[in-house]
Amino acid sequence: MNSAVAQDFIEVAGLCKIYHTGGEDVHALDNVSLSVRRGEFLSIVGPSGCGKSTLLYALGGLTTPSAGSVRIEGKAICDLPDTAISHLRGAMTGFVFQRFNLLPTLTIYENIALAQKIRGARLQRKERIGEILDRVGLGGKKGRRPSELSMGEQQRAAIARAIVHRPAILLADEPTGNLDSANSEAILGIFTTMHHELKQTILLVTHNREIAGAAGRVVRMRDGKIVDSP
Amino acid sequence: MTSLVWANVRHRKTRSLLCVVAVGIGIALLLVLSGLCRGMIAESAQRMRNTGASIIVQPRGASGLLAFKGSSLPVKYGAEIEQIPGITAACPVLTWTTTIEKVIYVIYGVDLKSYEAVGGRLQIVEGRPWRDAHELLLDTRLASANGYRVGDAIPLLGARFTVAGIFKSGVGARVYVPIETLQTSLHLEGMCSLFFLKTKTGGEPAVKDIAAHIERRFPALRANALDRYEDVMVNEVTGLNEFFGVITSTALVISFLVILLTMYTTIIERTREIGILRSLGSTRAYIIRMVIKESVLLCVMGVAAGWAFTMLAHLWIAIYHPLLTMEITAAGFLRAAALGVAGGILGALYPGFRAARIDPVEALSYE
Numbered sequence: 094m095n096s097a098v099a100q101d102f103i104e105v106a107g108l109c110k111i112y113h114t115g116g117e118d119v120h121a122l123d124n125v126s127l128s129v130r131r132g133e134f135l136s137i138v139g140p141s142g143c144g145k146s147t148l149l150y151a152l153g154g155l156t157t158p159s160a161g162s163v164r165i166e167g168k169a170i171c172d173l174p175d176t177a178i179s180h181l182r183g184a185m186t187g188f189v190f191q192r193f194n195l196l197p198t199l200t201i202y203e204n205i206a207l208a209q210k211i212r213g214a215r216l217q218r219k220e221r222i223g224e225i226l227d228r229v230g231l232g233g234k235k236g237r238r239p240s241e242l243s244m245g246e247q248q249r250a251a252i253a254r255a256i257v258h259r260p261a262i263l264l265a266d267e268p269t270g271n272l273d274s275a276n277s278e279a280i281l282g283i284f285t286t287m288h289h290e291l292k293q294t295i296l297l298v299t300h301n302r303e304i305a306g307a308a309g310r311v312v313r314m315r316d317g318k319i320v321d322s323p
Numbered sequence: 324m325t326s327l328v329w330a331n332v333r334h335r336k337t338r339s340l341l342c343v344v345a346v347g348i349g350i351a352l353l354l355v356l357s358g359l360c361r362g363m364i365a366e367s368a369q370r371m372r373n374t375g376a377s378i379i380v381q382p383r384g385a386s387g388l389l390a391f392k393g394s395s396l397p398v399k400y401g402a403e404i405e406q407i408p409g410i411t412a413a414c415p416v417l418t419w420t421t422t423i424e425k426v427i428y429v430i431y432g433v434d435l436k437s438y439e440a441v442g443g444r445l446q447i448v449e450g451r452p453w454r455d456a457h458e459l460l461l462d463t464r465l466a467s468a469n470g471y472r473v474g475d476a477i478p479l480l481g482a483r484f485t486v487a488g489i490f491k492s493g494v495g496a497r498v499y500v501p502i503e504t505l506q507t508s509l510h511l512e513g514m515c516s517l518f519f520l521k522t523k524t525g526g527e528p529a530v531k532d533i534a535a536h537i538e539r540r541f542p543a544l545r546a547n548a549l550d551r552y553e554d555v556m557v558n559e560v561t562g563l564n565e566f567f568g569v570i571t572s573t574a575l576v577i578s579f580l581v582i583l584l585t586m587y588t589t590i591i592e593r594t595r596e597i598g599i600l601r602s603l604g605s606t607r608a609y610i611i612r613m614v615i616k617e618s619v620l621l622c623v624m625g626v627a628a629g630w631a632f633t634m635l636a637h638l639w640i641a642i643y644h645p646l647l648t649m650e651i652t653a654a655g656f657l658r659a660a661a662l663g664v665a666g667g668i669l670g671a672l673y674p675g676f677r678a679a680r681i682d683p684v685e686a687l688s689y690e
Binding site for chain 2: 211
């Protein structure tokens with residue numbers, strides 16, 4: 094029974110996303126189907142505009158698909174009302190973006206604390222934030238604003254914010270896209286450590302073959318479709 | 324959320340400052356204008372009560388404010404009114420408005436003995452009562468504001484009057500002249516504008532019963548107890564309540580528009596931030612609450628600024644316009660605060676709902 098549950102952790106079936114821009118329909122996702130096991134580290138690769146990020150956003154409930162379904166632990170998230178899907182997103186997922194997306198008016202500590210507050214975490218918040226900042230090597234910089242950190246440090250702070258609540262799924266959209274190779278390596282190190290230690294399910298969108306190669310499975314996309322999914 | 328709200332207000336200092344100042348001006352406008360209006364009325368009513376009279380009798384339809392300008396009462400009515408049980412004295416007063424040093428004043432033409440008989444004793448602090456037809460008495464505030472001393476000449480009613488004495492302010496008008504002089508100057512011999520009446524104290528009939536008796540006996544007259552004359556003034560001055568309504572609405576609208584504009588522009592500016600918050604799991608309701616919280620914070624700061632501006636205006640009026648009375652009360656401050664915050668919440672609703680409707684993915688790609 095356990096293995097059956099593991100097989101069905103994330104199920105995407107017939108997913109379509111059509112954007113209406115300039116009087117034209119753009120098929121960002123075209124009948125995408127995908128299964129992800131619990132604890133799997135999956136890379137999604139493909140050229141720009143092939144729908145990688147849209148798929149990631151659909152998995153995180155940030156965008157509503159035009160057709161098809163996304164099931165997480167058997168629950169169809171596309172049918173949920175906004176409040177429920179927001180709570181689910183906060184509780185089960187963590188997003189890491191290419192542009193870090195830290196709030197510029199808050200310190201690193203406040204950025205993470207705010208995320209925790211939104212997710213409703215109250216107990217041991219301070220201790221947990223301190224612990225996670227130490228883990229990403231920013232223990233001494235929690236009082237700094239994002240603009241006072243290097244790009245690599247900002248991304249590490251963004252990762253800390255995404256994993257502080259131990260989400261079941263980590264969704265990373267080109268997390269190394271703005272970083273040099275040293276910082277990219279460091280970020281990848283954090284991801285692989287998290288995957289091994291915490292058994293988190295990681296879906297990582299990237300252009301970088303080396304980064305993609307670190308994942309257990311690589312899915313290739315083109316023109317809104319999955320063209321290679323081992 | 325509070326840390327984010329506070330951080331946003333601090334981060335955008337100029338925007339926050341402008342918003343706070345604008346809301347503050349709206350609040351101060353409300354407090355100063357209504358304070359001046361209420362203060363002047365309250366002071367006029369208090370000065371009338373301080374005459375010591377119990378009842379004021381005027382022609383029906385006469386104005387309750389600004390000197391009761393009009394003089395359609397024959398002085399001889401006084402003797403008839405004095406016959407009504409419970410009345411011990413009646414003092415005819417001819418009122419007029421005139422300007423001294425470009426400021427409008429009400430002047431009372433009275434007979435001092437008759438005036439004292441109804442309780443209107445003027446406490447002369449400098450000089451003496453008038454002895455001549457063209458002498459007058461000024462109150463201390465008017466004398467002080469214009470630097471008048473006993474013996475100074477003041478052009479009035481086409482003649483020159485000499486200041487015979489200066490009395491302690493707070494009783495009736497600021498300027499008193501002999502009633503006969505005023506009647507002659509205005510060609511209103513034998514006429515007056517109103518009667519102040521003194522009633523027996525502590526006994527029956529009650530003042531309101533006497534007033535009712537007068538109105539039955541003289542249907543063309545209106546009699547009011549002076550202890551409720553402030554209400555009469557407020558209610559009878561055409562447009563006064565509407566004026567209060569207009570300045571209240573203005574303050575509310577200013578607060579509403581300032582917050583609407585501020586929050587609307589800030590939402591556009593922070594579209595990406597909204598996308599980030601949504602990606603972290605915040606609901607639409609959370610976004611609306613965040614916008615409202617920020618606007619309430621700005622409004623509270625605006626209200627505080629408005630209170631400060633009002634206190635400064637109060638001080639400035641006291642120093643440079645000592646003849647103006649501005650009433651400031653805790654209740655008025657709280658009302659203005661409630662209005663300012665209410666306007667802010669209303670103004671934040673549209674930007675809040677708009678922010679909540681922003682598509683998270685579009686917001687995250689917003690440059």
